[in-house]
Amino acid sequence: MGLPCGTFNAEYREDMAILRTRTHWGLAIAAIVLLFTLPSYLSNTWLIVANFIGIWIVAALGLSLLTGYCGQISLGQAGFMAAGAFSCAALVNYGGLSYWPALIVAAFFTGGIGLIFGIPSLRVKGFYLAIITLAAHFIILFVILHIPALQGTMGLNIAPPHIGSVTFDSHHNFFYLIMGVVIIMTIITKNIVRTKPGRAFIAIRDNDLAAEMMGVDVFRYKLIAFFICAVYAGLAGGLMLGYITHAHIDEYPFMDSVWCLGFLIVGGLGSVAGTIMGVVFLRVFSQLTYMYLAPLATLLMPAGMGTAGFGIGPFTYGLIIILFLIFEPRGLYHRWEIFKSWYRLWPFAY
Amino acid sequence: MNTLQICLWGLQIGAIYGLIALAFVLVYKATKVINFAQGSIVMLTIYLCHAVISLGTFPIWAGLLLSAGVAIGLGLAINRLFMHPLVGQPLIAPVMVTIALLGLIQGLCIMVWGDIGGCRNFDPLGISAGALHIGQIVLLKPHTLGFIVTLVLFGLCALFFKYAKLGLGMRATAEDHQVAKVLGVPVMFVFAAVWALATLISLVAGFILGSMNGLELGIWQIGIKAIAVAIIGGLDSIPGALIAGLMVGVLEQLAGAYIDPYIGGGLMDVFPLIIMCIIIYFRPYGLFGLERIERV
Structure with missing residues (x-):
């Protein structure tokens, strides 16, 4: 972590600051202003893309804590999102709560479900755990489908959420809500990483046996990581519910769990900024694929030979993730770091 | 009588799970890679097989040989394009x-x-509709064929690993890549051979699956059950794959017959996963898996 040239930390407070210099502050404020004026430049199509990017950033940040920082691969993020969405919808429809308390309760309820599937991490680790979370996805969807009140095959509807007289029923309004949540969750994540649990996660990721020898309660911190990851997923699921005002299991396919892991790989495991980059890159790319590549593929395929337009999405997603794994396993974030160290020294070579 | 019938069907379905789990276990044993794409590979090989067979009018054995060649090529391609560049990287x-x-x-x-959900009729052997009647028990022909083929393949595998030089090399590679390499086992060749073998087995499993129900784009989901089966049997145990496959098949069919009516169906799809979660908790290395002791 090199500092910009000529910058030194004289105080502990400066060392802990996320935004260190005036340039940082300027850039951050500019970025936030740009972010919140974004709806006025974007067309409706891209606004929808931006909203989904926001929802997936929340889910991916949770997975980043579990997989990127704590080293536990999870293939169940979409399942946890489904749990969050359905529990939120059930609390609104049957519990008589309004959307906001229901969202919080649902997020923590999903965290509890995450704990259940985290318990096997006491005995198993590595890819065995990945397979347990894979099972978690299917078991959660199975349970949702078989609770009659949740109407898994029909889905549950809720009214669009509102604060006071502002109703979040348009893409435009919801954008502000989602981006607000994204900023809060990003700051929280950034800070979780720097607390005692965050350092314990990193120790467990790097070498769990060594971490245990040094007095880290591995099982406890793994459970905490699972809990936090599932809370994020529940929150993302609840937001998804608020956005499309509908909870249905078809919105949480298994492949979404896989792509969520793909966001982390493309962005770079173990970095908050990388996670956001990964989500933005892949979602924007998939929208471009859908808009430009899919008609092309349909055109190129011989007539009556299948549905190239639908398949090209997963195909290119998979290809991009594989290419990143082979050629840049440290992800976009690593490239960004290289770029940063270059421009900080510019115009000198070193 | 009814229960006996269900158990027999379960054994036959379970044999297919065991077969796919075998492909999975082979790759894991040699390369230590957990192949999550196993189900998709089964799907791709069988669609390719269908494409090859409907290519022209040649005898069925020629079509099968040709599609076996295609499957082996696919395995080699996956190994060369995707796995080979990552040898020596962290396993993740x-x-x-x-x-x-x-x-x-x-x-x-x-x-x-x-198009149309990928549905295709697939019955090159003309056995899809056939059934054997033994007393009151009905055995469907493709399922029975699958059961026999599975047992034969497992037997061949056992002989291959015991006597063939390549099989011995694979076992050595499974034990330790570096030691095997030092002792003169062509490790890279073994990796390629294992992938080719795994896709070939996937083709056989896919062929039987296709003969059972025709082709559709959901076939890959059987890979998830196969992963569960492989875990239950122990990831590095070949007999474990067969035994766990048969066990899961029977339990799944019994659950489907006796529990499903009370909860409204669909349990068969997740039951292997539930069994896996329970088994993995009590025996993290599966029923027959080798327990690895970790050192710092």
Whole structure:
């Protein structure tokens, strides 16, 4: 972590600051202003893309804590999102709560479900755990489908959420809500990483046996990581519910769990900024694929030979993730770091 | 009588799970890569087989040989393109590649065969509708064929690993890559051979699955059950794959017959996963898996 040239930390407070210099502050404020004026430049199509990017950033940040920082691969993020969405919808429809308390309760309820599937991490680790979370996805969807009140095959509807007289029923309004949540969750994540649990996660990721020898309660911190990851997923699921005002299991396919892991790989495991980059890159790319590549593929395929337009999405997603794994396993974030160290020294070579 | 019938069907379905789990276990044993894309590979090989057979009017054995060649080529290609560049990287990288491969292959199948849900009739042997009647028990022909083929393949595998030089090399590689290499085992060749063998077995399993129900784009989901079966049997145990496959098949069919009516169906799809979660908790290395002792 090199500092910009000529910058030194004289105080502990400066060392802990996320935004260190005036340039940082300027850039951050500019970025936030740009972010919140974004709806006025974007067309409706891209606004929808931006909203989904926001929802997936929340889910991916949770997975980043579990997989990127704590080293536990999870293939169940979409399942946890489904749990969050359905529990939120059930609390609104049957519990008589309004959307906001229901969202919080649902997020923590999903965290509890995450704990259940985290318990096997006491005995198993590595890819065995990945397979347990894979099972978690299917078991959660199975349970949702078989609770009659949740109407898994029909889905549950809720009214669009509102604060006071502002109703979040348009893409435009919801954008502000989602981006607000994204900023809060990003700051929280950034800070979780720097607390005692965050350092314990990193120790467990790097070498769990060594971490245990040094007095880290591995099982406890793994459970905490699972809990936090599932809370994020529940929150993302609840937001998804608020956005499309509908909870249905078809919105949480298994492949979404896989792509969520793909966001982390493309962005770079173990970095908050990388996670956001990964989500933005892949979602924007998939929208471009859908808009430009899919008609092309349909055109190129011989007539009556299948549905190239639908398949090209997963195909290119998979290809991009594989290419990143082979050629840049440290992800976009690593490239960004290289770029940063270059421009900080510019115009000198070193 | 009814229970006996269900158990027999379960054994036959379970044999297919065991067969796919065998492909999975072979790759894991040699390369230590958990192949999450196993289900997709089964799907792709069988669609390719269908394409090859419907290519022209040649005898069925020629079509099968040709599609076996295609399947082996596919395995070699996966190894060369996706696995080979990652040899020596942390294990998480190739495993992630197989996860991404799951999506890539699915996308490919949707692109090429996606019309009407990818549904195709597939019955090159003309056995799909046939059934054997033994007393009051009905055995469907493709299922019975699958059961026999599975047992034969497992037997061949056992002989191959015991007597063939390549099989011995694979066992040595499974034990330790570096030691095997020092002792003169061509480790890279073994990796390629294992992938080719795994896709070939996937083709056989896919062929039987296709003869049972025809082709559709949901076939890959059987890979998830196969992963569960492989875990239950112990990831590095070949007899474990067969025994766990048969066990899961029977339990799943029994659950489908006796529990499903009370909860409204669908239990068969997740039951292997539930069994896996329970078993993994009490025996983390599966029923027959080798327990690895970790050192710092």
